[in-house]
Amino acid sequence: MISLAELAAIRDKMKDKVGVREGSAETRVVVGMATCGIAAGARPVLNAFVEGVNKEGLSDKVTVTQTGCIGICQYEPVVEIFEDGKEKTTYVKLTAEKVERIVKEHLLGGKIVEEYTIGANR
Numbered sequence: 001m002i003s004l005a006e007l008a009a010i011r012d013k014m015k016d017k018v019g020v021r022e023g024s025a026e027t028r029v030v031v032g033m034a035t036c037g038i039a040a041g042a043r044p045v046l047n048a049f050v051e052g053v054n055k056e057g058l059s060d061k062v063t064v065t066q067t068g069c070i071g072i073c074q075y076e077p078v079v080e081i082f083e084d085g086k087e088k089t090t091y092v093k094l095t096a097e098k099v100e101r102i103v104k105e106h107l108l109g110g111k112i113v114e115e116y117t118i119g120a121n122r
Helices: 004-019 035-040 042-055 096-108
Strands: 027-032 062-067 079-083 089-091
Touching: 027 035, 027 042, 035 042, 042 062, 042 096, 079 096, 089 096
Parallel strands: 027 062
Antiparallel strands: 027 079, 079 089
């Protein structure tokens, strides 16, 4: 059985990971987590975005969430990035390794990583 102190320690440890997945920041990263996305590897992609946003100190500006089917299963894992005042960016066929570059170049630097977008993969 876990004590209240142990539960509080677990809660405090996970606060950063949960906090980045709640709220209404100016930028939203939405990961497709339907069955097709999960089977294609969306869970590590979601985790990589949460970790990358926390690592780069973007949790006050970027919210990472999940959704069901985005509707383009052949391109899974799919991630859509919504930024205030801009057209959404759809990244496809992602891996956790590709996420690191997206966090640095797109979320931090403001430059879309074109070769990972749906337009480059058609």
